[in-house]
Amino acid sequence: MRRQVAERAGYCCEYCRLAEADMFLGCHIDHVISEKHGGLTQPDNLAYACVFCNLHKGSDIASLTGAGELVALYNPRRQRWQEHFRLQGALILPTTTVGEVTVRLLQFNHPDRLLEREALLVVNRYPPA
Numbered sequence: 712m713r714r715q716v717a718e719r720a721g722y723c724c725e726y727c728r729l730a731e732a733d734m735f736l737g738c739h740i741d742h743v744i745s746e747k748h749g750g751l752t753q754p755d756n757l758a759y760a761c762v763f764c765n766l767h768k769g770s771d772i773a774s775l776t777g778a779g780e781l782v783a784l785y786n787p788r789r790q791r792w793q794e795h796f797r798l799q800g801a802l803i804l805p806t807t808t809v810g811e812v813t814v815r816l817l818q819f820n821h822p823d824r825l826l827e828r829e830a831l832l833v834v835n836r837y838p839p840a
């Protein structure tokens with residue numbers, strides 16, 4: 712099942728879109744809806760996620776916007792990345808409230824992660840084809 716999830720994701724993190732080949736630590740299999748919230752270990756609830764996205768997401772399934780609205784996190788099985796995020800250079804910017812809570816909770820634009828993506832941009836390895 713792990714191989715199936717990895718292949719479906721094109722061997723890239725389905726949250727920050729970093730290619731596994733460019734990661735030191737590789738990817739984890741993420742339960743989009745965590746098991747403690749009733750999510751099952753089956754392909755339609757699994758996503759390929761880099762260590763940083765997976766660890767920051769943990770078992771969370773939602774967060775609060777800056778305005779205090781409870782919003783579900785981005786679901787790579789049910790939503791399209793391009794509908795919730797856009798790239799500005801190496802920055803991942805939210806375009807919806809789903810994007811807003813996901814960018815913040817998963818810390819997409821932490822300075823260390825930005826540096827990594829900026830370096831990959833320079834050599835045309837981010838975003839992956």
Ligand SMILES: [Zn+2]
Nearest residue numbers: 724727761764
């Ligand atoms: Zn990631």
